[in-house]
Amino acid sequence: MLNKTFVKLAAPLAISALALTGCGSDSGGGGDTIKIAFQGPLSGDNVQLGTNMENGIKLAIDQANASGDYDFEIEYFPTDDQGQPDKATAAAQKAIDEGVIAVIGPAFSGPADTAAEVYAEAGIPAVSSSATRPDLTTKGYESFLRAVPNDSAQGAGMAKYFDQATDAEKVVVVDDKTDYGVGLADVAEKELTAAGIEVVRQSVPQKTPDYSAAARSVVGQKADGLIYAGYYEDAGPFATKLAEAGFEGTTMSGDGTNDMGFVKLAGDAANGWKLTCPCTDPTQEEATKAFADDYQAEFNQAPGTYSAESYDVAQMIIAQIAETGGAESDSEKLLESLRGVEYKGLTKTFSFDDKGEFKNQTIYMYEVKDEKIGYVGNIDELAAE
Amino acid sequence: MSLNAFWDFLVLGVVLGCLYAVIAIGYTLVYGVLQLLNFAHSEVFMFGGFGGLMALTVWAPAPDPSGAQSVLYVVVGMLAGAAFGGVVAYGLEKVAYRPLRRHKAPRLVFLITAIGASFFLYNLAGKLFGRNSLAMPDMYENKRVFSFFGAELSVTMILIVVSAVGMMIGLDYVVNRTKLGSSIRAVAQDPEVASLMGVNIDKVVSRTFVIGGLLGGAAGFLFGVNNKVVYTMGFLPGITAFAAAVLGGIGNVRGAMLGGMLLGIVETLTVYFWGEEWRYVAGFAVLVVVLMFRPTGLLGERLGRTA
Numbered sequence: 001m002l003n004k005t006f007v008k009l010a011a012p013l014a015i016s017a018l019a020l021t022g023c024g025s026d027s028g029g030g031g032d033t034i035k036i037a038f039q040g041p042l043s044g045d046n047v048q049l050g051t052n053m054e055n056g057i058k059l060a061i062d063q064a065n066a067s068g069d070y071d072f073e074i075e076y077f078p079t080d081d082q083g084q085p086d087k088a089t090a091a092a093q094k095a096i097d098e099g100v101i102a103v104i105g106p107a108f109s110g111p112a113d114t115a116a117e118v119y120a121e122a123g124i125p126a127v128s129s130s131a132t133r134p135d136l137t138t139k140g141y142e143s144f145l146r147a148v149p150n151d152s153a154q155g156a157g158m159a160k161y162f163d164q165a166t167d168a169e170k171v172v173v174v175d176d177k178t179d180y181g182v183g184l185a186d187v188a189e190k191e192l193t194a195a196g197i198e199v200v201r202q203s204v205p206q207k208t209p210d211y212s213a214a215a216r217s218v219v220g221q222k223a224d225g226l227i228y229a230g231y232y233e234d235a236g237p238f239a240t241k242l243a244e245a246g247f248e249g250t251t252m253s254g255d256g257t258n259d260m261g262f263v264k265l266a267g268d269a270a271n272g273w274k275l276t277c278p279c280t281d282p283t284q285e286e287a288t289k290a291f292a293d294d295y296q297a298e299f300n301q302a303p304g305t306y307s308a309e310s311y312d313v314a315q316m317i318i319a320q321i322a323e324t325g326g327a328e329s330d331s332e333k334l335l336e337s338l339r340g341v342e343y344k345g346l347t348k349t350f351s352f353d354d355k356g357e358f359k360n361q362t363i364y365m366y367e368v369k370d371e372k373i374g375y376v377g378n379i380d381e382l383a384a385e
Numbered sequence: 386m387s388l389n390a391f392w393d394f395l396v397l398g399v400v401l402g403c404l405y406a407v408i409a410i411g412y413t414l415v416y417g418v419l420q421l422l423n424f425a426h427s428e429v430f431m432f433g434g435f436g437g438l439m440a441l442t443v444w445a446p447a448p449d450p451s452g453a454q455s456v457l458y459v460v461v462g463m464l465a466g467a468a469f470g471g472v473v474a475y476g477l478e479k480v481a482y483r484p485l486r487r488h489k490a491p492r493l494v495f496l497i498t499a500i501g502a503s504f505f506l507y508n509l510a511g512k513l514f515g516r517n518s519l520a521m522p523d524m525y526e527n528k529r530v531f532s533f534f535g536a537e538l539s540v541t542m543i544l545i546v547v548s549a550v551g552m553m554i555g556l557d558y559v560v561n562r563t564k565l566g567s568s569i570r571a572v573a574q575d576p577e578v579a580s581l582m583g584v585n586i587d588k589v590v591s592r593t594f595v596i597g598g599l600l601g602g603a604a605g606f607l608f609g610v611n612n613k614v615v616y617t618m619g620f621l622p623g624i625t626a627f628a629a630a631v632l633g634g635i636g637n638v639r640g641a642m643l644g645g646m647l648l649g650i651v652e653t654l655t656v657y658f659w660g661e662e663w664r665y666v667a668g669f670a671v672l673v674v675v676l677m678f679r680p681t682g683l684l685g686e687r688l689g690r691t692a
Contacts, residue, residue: 045516177662204661209621210612212397213656213664220390233518237613240520244527244539265520265613 032072032327036061036317037095038310039115039126040107041083048259050107052304053129054078057104059291059298060314072327074318079103081111088114096122101331102317102338104310109133109180116141125335127317129309132255132278133183137357143335145352147313148306149278149361151180154254155187157276157363157379158227163195164383166250168225170198172218174238176230177205184254185229206234215241224249231256236265243269255279258305263371274376275366280347281375282308288346312345319343389535394657395650396536402649403549404611407604408626409633409641410556411474411597417573417636418593420492421482424499426601427623428506429474433602434609434618435514436469437462441522448523455525459544462524462610463603470602471595477502478594483587503619511616518615545607552600553642559596560638569593573636625652625665628672634682643683647671 038057041050061074077098081091088111095103096118103119103126106112112131119126120142127145128136134152136144162168171192175185185201192199200221204214215238218226226242226249228235235257242251243266253262255277263270282288282295282303291311295303317334320341324333343350351359365376376382408430415423446458481502485495529537560566571579572589580586608622629648633640648668655667679685 202660207617207621208661208664209608209618210401212400212611213394213653214661216390216393216397217656217660220393233613233615236518236520244541246529246537261517265518267520267523 033075034072034321034327034329035075035077035098035100036314037077037079037098037100037103037105038107039079039081039088039091039095039103039105039111040130042078042080044082044084046083046108049130049305050080050083052307053104053107053310055295055299056303056307056310057314059295060311060318062298063294064315064318070318070322070326072321074321081106081108081115083108083111085110085114087111089118091115092118096124100124101321101329102127102334104129104313104317106131107306109136112136112144113139116144119143122331123335124331125317125338127313127338129313130306133179134187137355141356143331145338145356146358147316147350147352148309149358149363151184151254152187153361154276154278154363155184155229156191157365158188158252158254159191159195159197160383161252161274161276161365161379162192162197162225162227162250166225168197168223168250170200170221170223171225171227171249172200172202172221172223173227174202174204174214174218174229176228176234177203178230180231180256181206181229183229184256185227188227188229204230204234204238206230208234211238211241212245214238215245215247218242219245219247226251228253228257232259232262232265235262236270239266239273240269250274252276255305258366258373260373263368263373267371270368270371273368275368275373276363276379277305277366278363279305279309280364281366282347284375285347291346308347309345312343312347312350316341316343316345316350391657392534392536394653396533396538396542398650398653399646400542400545400611400649401653402646403546404604404608404645405622405626405629405649406642406645407549407552407600407607408622409629409645410553410638411601412627412630413633413635413638413641414569414593414597416630417638418569418590419482419486419495421495422499422627423477423594423597424496424623424627425477425481425502425506426474426597426627427619428503428510429470429477429598429619430601430605430608430623430626431507431510431616431619432473433466433470433598433605434614435510435605436602437466437606437609438519438521438614440465441524446522446524450525458524462521462606463548466606466609467599467603470598470600470605472598473506474594474598474601475591477506477598478591483590486590507616507619514616516616518613520613521610524610541611545611548603548607552603556596556600557638565589565592625668628669632672632675632682634684637682637684640682640684647683 038054041047061076064074077100079091079095081088092115105128106115107130109131112128125143127147129147132151134150137146173185173189175181189199189201235253252274258275258277282292288308292303320337321329324337348360363379365379366373367376411426415421441462481498525540527540529539568584568589571584576586629644630641633644651671652664652668655663
């Protein structure tokens with residue numbers, strides 16, 4: 001009897017106590033905490049890409065909090081979509097329920113396509129530093145901003161390089177049948193044709209167990225160039241088989257291949273491959289050297305693909321929060337301000353057009369030499385040389 | 386493309402066909418003895434790839450090895466792959482299938498168990514070895530050795546064909562000429578009578594799995610040399626080799642070899658004529674057409690009777 005009464009009384013008390021502490025943490029530290037989320041693959045097959053970005057963001061937040069420049073505290077909230085579209089809605093909902101003011105991500109194109117709608121409904125700005133599928137900005141996701149050149153720019157950059165920096169007359173364009181690969185290959189094919197270069201288009205589906213036949217058919221075309229639009233897991237064995245079949249033309253691939261995994265898989269055969277990426281190499285560019293050192297000191301590894309870009313995006317968001325009222329800022333004000341932003345980051349200047357597309361479409365080139373991916377430079381400048 | 390290119394692709398098809406044939410034997414042997422579709426055999430094959438890789442990583446090949454060293458590396462890799470495959474196949478039979486046999490479970494339960502075991506094994510491999518693709522260490526310089534009607538043969542291709550053909554001849558001998566072979570055939574034909582005649586059925590079943598596992602594991606190593614090693618690598622070759630076993634007449638060892646060769650050649654020539662995307666379309670179209678006219682497969686007769 002006594003116990004029952006006790007429970008009846010205690011339960012609401014406990015709940016209200018919880019609710020109170022809940023409110024307390026929201027406005028804790030003098031009511032000045034603001035939450036920023038990152039959505040991307042934090043587990044699963046492509047976790048390395050997610051970690052690269054997460055570390056960049058964490059570094060930006062820690063530095064902002066430590067700097068004393070801001071009268072509010074930033075709290076980091078990671079939300080994991082494993083890079084998969086079917087996990088993206090739940091991940092986005094988690095971030096929204098957590099009460100974040102802005103999201104960096106979603107990292108991959110597929111999840112971005114699913115989650116951007118959810119963020120748009122909640123009115124929370126989602127700024128992706130790595131989702132490159134061209135049509136993401138044309139679908140009317142109202143709060144989605146892309147802070148990276150898209151695959152149209154990358155394909156065009158590849159074509160430009162072939163046109164202006166090589167004597168190639170015939171190029172084989174191979175896609176891997178994924179959304180990313182086909183999109184990139186389509187643009188490359190279109191731009192190469194426009195430049196008057198003969199194009200042979202082939203498809204080699206991802207996870208093909210044996211690339212020998214595909215390599216022979218590329219060699220059989222007697223072309224002087226090859227563009228592979230796909231990910232490093234497949235580019236690796238393909239490169240090996242191309243070398244075995246004796247292909248001698250210029251070989252090029254995109255950011256999906258721009259990973260040391262490619263070199264590890266292909267070994268010697270990777271040498272000479274040119275890899276484009278909308279990302280800079282933070283350890284090479286003057287402007288990002290300090291960032292690369294800080295990153296190395298904090299995480300005991302060199303920054304990877306999209307680390308520096310994610311760092312920039314996080315800093316940009318923090319700066320805009322400060323500008324739109326700091327602790328008083330909200331998602332609506334922030335989104336408005338981000339749309340018109342002109343933010344000079346370490347890697348490039350960030351600004352968006354009226355669809356949320358990135359204005360600066362610069363592509364950078366890397367080349368594999370002595371089994372290392374070496375930074376070559378801005379593709380426009382290289383092509384012009 | 387030229388006629389030379391055609392020979393090129395034909396030779397590639399034979400290389401791929403050899404691999405399929407060796408894997409297909411694993412399916413056919415187990416089916417012959419137990420009438421069980423061992424879908425987890427593709428994971429046996431995958432573990433063979435990792436076994437070879439691990440042996441060679443632990444005992445890393447020197448750069449620019451001499452000819453004798455190269456042969457040694459290949460032999461070590463292949464033995465390690467075969468050992469891994471054999472152990473996994475043995476464990477699979479012991480843990481997953483034997484209890485079901487004891488309790489006389491219906492055939493469908495075996496099939497579901499096989500699929501479950503396959504899921505379990507490849508996720509286990511993903512957990513153990515990581516989910517990134519790995520390359521085999523360089524064991525030799527993979528140069529082109531000679532040409533055959535204009536088709537260039539590389540060291541890897543010769544390695545695959547020679548080892549696969551060797552394994553197939555060896556297995557054919559074991560099945561048709563040895564005591565173990567006759568006990569396997571006896572159990573396949575009629576398990577009850579065989580046990581009355583003093584054949585230990587459990588032992589024979591277990592050994593059949595191990596033989597299939599040894600071959601599958603060695604094929605996994607060869608496959609890794611030719612391509613790469615990754616925890617999902619079993620699925621496509623596995624399902625194709627299974628189709629090859631059906632094509633040749635499942636339960637029939639020579640049929641599995643024939644079916645494997647045929648599918649490898651059909652797939653590769655499809656790439657030559659129509660491109661990579663049509664690879665499996667053509668392979669499976671051939672399977673369907675053949676089965677329409679010969680439902681028991683090309684070499685219809687079996688190791689055992691249909692139960």
